[in-house]
Amino acid sequence: xxxxxxxxxxxxxxxxxxxxxxxxxxxxxxRQIGDGDHGxxxxxxxxxxxxKLDALEEPPEQIGDVLKLVATTLMSxxxxxxxxxxxxxxxxxAKATASAELDSAGVVALIEAGLDGxxxxxxxxxxxxTMVDAWTPAAEAAVVAADAGGSxxxxxxxxxKAAAAGAEATIPLTATKGRASYLGERSAGHxxxxxxxxxxxxxxxxxxxxx
Amino acid sequence: MSQPDREPAxxxxxxxxxxxxxxxxxxxxxxxxAPGVLLIPVGGTPDGQLGTDFDxxxxxxxxxxxxxxxxxxxxxxxxxxxxxxxxxxxxxDDLVARVRLADAPFVEGAVxxxxxxxGGADLxxxxxxxxxxxxxxxxxxxxxxDAPADAADGVVRETRxxxxxxxxxxxxxxxxxxxxxxxxxxxxxxxxxxxxxxxLMKLGATQGTELRIEAEGPQAAEAVKVFVTEVExxxxxx
Numbered sequence: 001x002x003x004x005x006x007x008x009x010x011x012x013x014x015x016x017x018x019x020x021x022x023x024x025x026x027x028x029x030x031r032q033i034g035d036g037d038h039g040x041x042x043x044x045x046x047x048x049x050x051x052k053l054d055a056l057e058e059p060p061e062q063i064g065d066v067l068k069l070v071a072t073t074l075m076s077x078x079x080x081x082x083x084x085x086x087x088x089x090x091x092x093x094a095k096a097t098a099s100a101e102l103d104s105a106g107v108v109a110l111i112e113a114g115l116d117g118x119x120x121x122x123x124x125x126x127x128x129x130t131m132v133d134a135w136t137p138a139a140e141a142a143v144v145a146a147d148a149g150g151s152x153x154x155x156x157x158x159x160x161k162a163a164a165a166g167a168e169a170t171i172p173l174t175a176t177k178g179r180a181s182y183l184g185e186r187s188a189g190h191x192x193x194x195x196x197x198x199x200x201x202x203x204x205x206x207x208x209x210x211x
Numbered sequence: 212m213s214q215p216d217r218e219p220a221x222x223x224x225x226x227x228x229x230x231x232x233x234x235x236x237x238x239x240x241x242x243x244x245a246p247g248v249l250l251i252p253v254g255g256t257p258d259g260q261l262g263t264d265f266d267x268x269x270x271x272x273x274x275x276x277x278x279x280x281x282x283x284x285x286x287x288x289x290x291x292x293x294x295x296x297x298x299x300x301x302x303x304d305d306l307v308a309r310v311r312l313a314d315a316p317f318v319e320g321a322v323x324x325x326x327x328x329x330g331g332a333d334l335x336x337x338x339x340x341x342x343x344x345x346x347x348x349x350x351x352x353x354x355x356x357d358a359p360a361d362a363a364d365g366v367v368r369e370t371r372x373x374x375x376x377x378x379x380x381x382x383x384x385x386x387x388x389x390x391x392x393x394x395x396x397x398x399x400x401x402x403x404x405x406x407x408x409x410x411l412m413k414l415g416a417t418q419g420t421e422l423r424i425e426a427e428g429p430q431a432a433e434a435v436k437v438f439v440t441e442v443e444x445x446x447x448x449x
Binding site: 035037041072075076077078079080081083084085087088091121122178179 | 256260261262263264265266288289290293294296297300301
């Protein structure tokens with residue numbers, strides 16, 4: 001059981017469609033506790049990613065090639081903190097996935113590398129009301145699922161489920177990193193837009209594997 | 212002005228802001244006090260919205276470090292920092308070795324760094340000037356005691372009255388700092404370093420204020436002499 005380059009491409013295309021679909025929701029979440037550009041920025045970034053994928057003459061050979069294309073394009077086109085954060089996450093994930101297929105351990109490595117990238121760039125830890133609060137439980141759930149003998153699709157499903165729960169759990173938190181931290185306690189009671197987009201992206205990874 | 216010819220500044224500045232206007236304004240402000248220093252604004256997204264521009268920063272870093280220069284980078288808010296760091300992550304080692312990201316207030320850091328770069332300082336000194344620019348008020352007790360002049364202690368002292376109608380504002384403060392960078396001497400005015408534009412401005416010296424100029428070092432006498440000359444001619448403003 002494994003996921004391949006076609007899965008990675010499907011994941012990216014699904015991500016672009018999902019972000020477009022949830023653009024206004026992400027804008028509204030970010031408007032409540034940030035600068036209101038998260039949905040618009042990510043939508044612009046993923047549209048650019050799809051345009052680059054469409055322009056490729058041949059499909060990439062490795063999963064890492066697909067993720068690297070996502071990384072560099074998001075960095076160049078997003079224009080907000082999500083650009084360098086997701087850019088670094090996909091870049092680290094790309095370095096961890098220099099192969100045509102991934103088994104369950106490979107999927108875990110991908111998710112962990114993404115988390116490492118977010119943490120390295122944003123210097124955030126859990127409980128600060130950021131993307132890290134969705135990525136961390138996702139990585140933990142992925143490890144558990146893989147250790148229990150789960151397939152790549154099952155590992156991704158577990159990660160997606162944990163990311164969604166982690167995102168929801170940011171609602172009562174007071175932000176101490178990122179733009180929302182300027183609001184202090186007024187940031188409590190709102191879902192963090194970065195954690196929400198992380199949950200959406202990981203759900204697409206799982207959906208692509210299940211398809 | 213009576214200062215020796217100088218090599219072009221070795222250190223350029225890159226000012227990264229979410230706002231095109233803010234980056235351009237900071238360049239304008241810092242540039243007024245440091246002609247000849249390469250100041251590169253990178254503000255907003257390529258389509259003129261608020262945000263940060265990865266490719267723009269990458270291009271600015273290349274331009275700033277061309278011709279053997281190094282560069283200090285000032286950034287305004289979180290994602291400007293994250294994007295600048297990401298650019299460095301992907302840059303080649305030679306460029307990375309010559310670029311420093313300053314943990315400094317955007318405007319004050321830019322002004323302090325620009326003036327220091329204009330004085331011919333190296334990368335570390337320009338970075339230190341930017342990062343030391345955060346304090347709004349002189350450190351308590353930093354002012355020199357009113358000790359009597361004593362030629363035997365090696366300190367050259369002069370006192371002159373400030374003639375400028377607008378007081379010791381940004382332009383004359385920059386003139387002093389720039390002028391003195393050419394001399395091997397440690398100069399203070401009323402207890403604050405004359406090498407620091409911001410410290411000079413924060414003296415709040417108005418027209419008629421007595422300036423107590425003190426200098427130490429091999430060229431202390433020369434430094435005090437040019438300083439006094441500039442004070443007496445009102446820094447060209449009277």
